[in-house]
Amino acid sequence: MAGATETRVDEISAGLADLEGPLLPILHAVQEEFGHIPQEALPRIARRLNVSKAEVHGVVSFYHDFRTVPSGRHVVKICRAEACKSMGAEALVAAAEERLGIGTHETTRDDAVTLEPVYCLGLCACAPAAMVDGKVIGRLDARKLDAILDEMLA
Amino acid sequence: MKIYVPRDAAARALGSDAVAEALATEIRERDIDATVVRNGSRGMIWLEPLVEIEEDGRRLAYGPVTAEEVPALLDGTLETLGSVEEIPFFARQNRLTFARVGLIDPLDLDDYEAHGGLAGLHRALGMTAEAIVDEVKSSGLRGRGGAGFPTGIKWDTVRLAQADRKYIVCNADEGDSGTFADRMIMEGDPFTLIEGMIVAGLATGATKGYVYLRSEYPDAIDVMSQAVRIARDAGVLGASVLGSGHAFDMEIRVGAGAYVCGEETSLLNSLEGKRGVVRAKPPLPALDGFLGKPTVVNNVISLATVPVIFEKGAQHYADFGLGRSRGTIPVQIAGNVKHGGLFETAFGMSLGDLVEGIGGGTATDRPVKAVQVGGPLGAYFPPSKFGTPFGYEEFDGEGGLIGHAGVVVFDDTADMLGMARFAMEFCAIESCGKCTPCRIGAVRGVETIDRIGRGDTDAIPLLTDLCETMKDGSLCALGGFTPYPVMSALTHFPDDFATAKEAAE
Numbered sequence: 001m002a003g004a005t006e007t008r009v010d011e012i013s014a015g016l017a018d019l020e021g022p023l024l025p026i027l028h029a030v031q032e033e034f035g036h037i038p039q040e041a042l043p044r045i046a047r048r049l050n051v052s053k054a055e056v057h058g059v060v061s062f063y064h065d066f067r068t069v070p071s072g073r074h075v076v077k078i079c080r081a082e083a084c085k086s087m088g089a090e091a092l093v094a095a096a097e098e099r100l101g102i103g104t105h106e107t108t109r110d111d112a113v114t115l116e117p118v119y120c121l122g123l124c125a126c127a128p129a130a131m132v133d134g135k136v137i138g139r140l141d142a143r144k145l146d147a148i149l150d151e152m153l154a
Numbered sequence: 155m156k157i158y159v160p161r162d163a164a165a166r167a168l169g170s171d172a173v174a175e176a177l178a179t180e181i182r183e184r185d186i187d188a189t190v191v192r193n194g195s196r197g198m199i200w201l202e203p204l205v206e207i208e209e210d211g212r213r214l215a216y217g218p219v220t221a222e223e224v225p226a227l228l229d230g231t232l233e234t235l236g237s238v239e240e241i242p243f244f245a246r247q248n249r250l251t252f253a254r255v256g257l258i259d260p261l262d263l264d265d266y267e268a269h270g271g272l273a274g275l276h277r278a279l280g281m282t283a284e285a286i287v288d289e290v291k292s293s294g295l296r297g298r299g300g301a302g303f304p305t306g307i308k309w310d311t312v313r314l315a316q317a318d319r320k321y322i323v324c325n326a327d328e329g330d331s332g333t334f335a336d337r338m339i340m341e342g343d344p345f346t347l348i349e350g351m352i353v354a355g356l357a358t359g360a361t362k363g364y365v366y367l368r369s370e371y372p373d374a375i376d377v378m379s380q381a382v383r384i385a386r387d388a389g390v391l392g393a394s395v396l397g398s399g400h401a402f403d404m405e406i407r408v409g410a411g412a413y414v415c416g417e418e419t420s421l422l423n424s425l426e427g428k429r430g431v432v433r434a435k436p437p438l439p440a441l442d443g444f445l446g447k448p449t450v451v452n453n454v455i456s457l458a459t460v461p462v463i464f465e466k467g468a469q470h471y472a473d474f475g476l477g478r479s480r481g482t483i484p485v486q487i488a489g490n491v492k493h494g495g496l497f498e499t500a501f502g503m504s505l506g507d508l509v510e511g512i513g514g515g516t517a518t519d520r521p522v523k524a525v526q527v528g529g530p531l532g533a534y535f536p537p538s539k540f541g542t543p544f545g546y547e548e549f550d551g552e553g554g555l556i557g558h559a560g561v562v563v564f565d566d567t568a569d570m571l572g573m574a575r576f577a578m579e580f581c582a583i584e585s586c587g588k589c590t591p592c593r594i595g596a597v598r599g600v601e602t603i604d605r606i607g608r609g610d611t612d613a614i615p616l617l618t619d620l621c622e623t624m625k626d627g628s629l630c631a632l633g634g635f636t637p638y639p640v641m642s643a644l645t646h647f648p649d650d651f652a653t654a655k656e657a658a659e
Contacts, residue, residue: 020362020445021407023427028369028408049427062429062586063410065369081331081580082526082573083562086489087517119413119580121370122334123167124562125199125487125494134372138167 002044008033009041013048023049023059027066036067072107072114074152077131078140080117083124092128092145093117099149113152155188158206158213160256162195162341163373164334169220170203176224184228194342196238196256197496206238213237243493243512248474250466250482251459252335252498255342261380263388266345272390274464278353279398283313286357290460293468294480299325299416299453300528300557300631302479302546308450311440312358315448320360322351323425323444323451326367326374327409327416330529332560335484336454338496340367340374343458344381345390348404350457352395353464354450355402363404364444365454366421369411378406413530413584417630418451420586431586432630453558455484476502479545487513489526489562499544506540509563520565524573524647528557530580531635533642534570553642555635570647575603577639581632592633595624599640606651614651617644 002010012029016022023045030041037060046053060066078084078093093104096115100108107114123129126138132148159165159174174190181188196204196215204217205227215235216227226232238244238256258265266272278286291306312320324347328336340347351363367375382404385391393401412430415421419433422444443449459481463471472480479501485508487494492514509515509525516522524534533554535542542552549556564573578599585592599620605613621637628634644651 019405021426024407024410024424028410058429059427062431063412065409065411082530082576083332083489083560085573085576086562086564086568118370119584120329120331120333121163122328122337123164124332124334124489124560125491125496126164126168126202127489129167131370136163136167136373138164 003040005034005038005040006044009038009044010048013045017048023056027060031066035070039068072111074112074133075114075116076148076152077116077118077121079119079121079123079127079129081120081124083120084128087127089128089140092130092140092142095142096145096149099146113149155186156191156208157188158191158193158208158256160195160203161192161260161373161377162202162256162338163371164199164338165195165202165204166373168199168202168218172221173203173205173219173224176221177228180224180228186228191259193258194255194260195338195496196244197252197338197498198241198243198493199495200493201235204235204238215241243495243497246512247498248482248500249498250462250471250474251346251455252339252343252484252496253462254346255339258343260342260344260377261384263345263384263390266343270465271345271461272349272396274461275349275352275390275396277464278356279396279400283357283359286353287313289464289468290357293463293471294475294478295456295459295463295471296479296546297453298455298459298483298558300330300555302556305452305456308440308452309354309357311438312360312448312450315441317448319362319445319447320358321444321447321449322354322358322360322363322404323422323449324351324363324365324454324457325416325418325421325451326365326371326454327421328371328454328558329368329413329416330531330558330560332488332526332562333486333529333558334488335486335496335559337371337374339454339458340371341377344378345385346461347378347454347458348381348385348391350460351404352391352402353460354452354457356395356400358448358450360448360450361401361403363402364425365404365406366409366415366425367406368409375406375408382406412586413580414586414630414632417632420630421451422449429586431588432632434629455558474500476500476543476545477547479547483544483556483559485544486560487563488560490516490518490565491563492517501545502543504540505535505542505544505561506537508544508561509540513561513563516563516565518565518567520567522563523566523568524564524570524643526562526564526573526639527560528555528638529560530577531555531631531638532557532560533638534573534646535642536646554638570643570650571603571607574640574643575600575607577636577643578603581636585632589627589629589633591624591627592629592636595620595628595633596636599624599636603640611652614644
């Protein structure tokens with residue numbers, strides 16, 4: 001018996017299966033719908049595309065974007081690439097880690113915030129840069145970071 | 155009155171949305187006859203949000219503007235920067251590829267045409283495929299992604315290949331730190347990329363195009379997707395391009411956060427829905443590319459430069475430049491720099507002129523210690539090499555590369571051992587895992603640099619040897635070029651690799 005998740009995954013897969021190279025568009029759409037790629041989605045996508053479940057798993061695990069568990073309610077991505085490092089990004093990452101009590105790639109215990117690294121947002125002339133819940137921020141500093149985290153942890 | 159407020163991601167990151175909202179409110183409350191246009195960025199990021207007001211045939215710039223200053227802006231009490239074209243940073247440029255970026259409404263096809271858009275395509279439609287390729291060859295255009303391979307020769311290989319289907323794939327996986335030219339053109343003048351891809355299709359017989367666009371660029375994805383729909387509705391894309399009988403259509407595909415997918419064969423695997431693992435070459439993608447068919451893989455800037463080459467002629471383009479580096483290059487000045495932004499110039503300007511003269515030195519007002527050119531796989535240049543002219547061969551001769559022309563400035567507080575370590579760490583994080591020198595070498599590289607950091611100078615020859623192996627033995631530029639930042643840091647900043655030893659003694 002297919003559950004609600006499986007049914008929805010089947011619908012998404014069917015809608016995109018005719019594209020040339022449909023797997024990434026399907027995975028993006030599934031993640032958009034569920035916030036992550038649920039384990040039960042893999043065999044459904046595999047069957048639709050006539051590939052093995054291992055192959056779908058291999059693709060999911062290769063890309064940094066695809067998550068197998070849900071993120072926190074807020075996602076803070078701080079750029080750690082060279083241009084942002086030249087403007088003090090590492091100190092901001094350390095400050096965020098300390099404030100949240102977690103490392104990068106981790107989520108706070110109350111599921112409020114997930115902290116992630118990102119390697120370049122193309123905002124290198126207004127570094128350090130961050131993306132907070134999909135919104136881009138330039139010239140991030142300790143004060144702005146504090147204000148962002150204050151709001152999330154309130 | 156027309157008011158331009160950039161929708162470029164960098165402008166948004168600095169508050170342009172709040173400015174646009176405040177403007178909309180004020181315009182409504184004051185009942186003024188004004189429209190707000192969300193344009194691209196003029197490229198002077200330190201002045202963003204840079205607002206322009208066009209009235210009585212004059213277009214004046216203000217910036218950086220905050221939402222709180224909007225009433226003063228409309229009252230006329232805010233001091234103007236004059237016209238953008240008169241600002242020295244802008245006036246010193248040769249804007250060919252970026253001529254329209256920031257000037258026009260990115261999603262207004264009529265505005266695009268009024269500023270020279272589609273003129274190149276109209277001309278190409280009257281030419282044979284061979285003549286189109288010859289035009290690109292004589293322009294001297296080389297791959298702007300970093301490899302610098304002559305674009306016309308690549309196109310010719312695909313043109314001459316026999317197949318039932320061919321593809322044009324645009325590499326918009328601009329992952330190099332310090333680079334944002336692709337993002338800016340996709341957000342500021344998307345039709346120029348579409349036009350360039352159509353011309354590539356006419357030249358090679360390809361009827362389908364893909365833009366592989368990184369997921370870190372949501373604004374660019376949005377603008378490009380809208381532009382493709384608009385172009386299709388207007389008959390620019392579709393079964394008969396501008397009624398010519400030639401078919402060409404395209405799709406925007408979104409990456410998934412893998413740096414290595416900027417490498418063309420890894421990108422093709424990703425586009426096919428596989429792990430973004432690098433393919434061994436040969437076969438060349440030009441003969442055996444997307445889904446095994448002949449495929450042009452070109453960088454955004456290469457393709458977006460094609461329309462101006464056809465509009466103004468190959469010779470006009472080739473007249474700019476230095477040596478075998480013809481035309482212009484959009485240099486992206488970034489990192490710890492006072493005047494950061496996009497500076498399109500003919501090849502040949504010296505690195506020092508770009509960093510000190512144009513960029514104005516560091517943002518922190520400290521001395522420049524190092525400049526990394528060409529992204530995370532590019533070499534660190536000390537100020538003693540600032541005389542190097544910006545060109546493919548010239549940088550190669552100094553043990554570096556221009557890559558995608560990103561210039562990241564560091565002040566004297568930079569820890570070059572730390573930056574060398576990061577280069578290896580980044581390679582380890584992003585390695586696709588296919589070849590051993592990269593997959594294992596990067597991890598051993600981090601360890602070896604840590605040994606040096608602890609004062610073990612015996613590890614220095616080991617690091618040098620490892621870099622040789624990675625350089626010679628890796629399948630692609632990720633493992634092959636990571637030695638550039640590592641070895642340049644070690645060579646030019648030996649003190650940073652020796653301090654720990656002295657401290658320990």
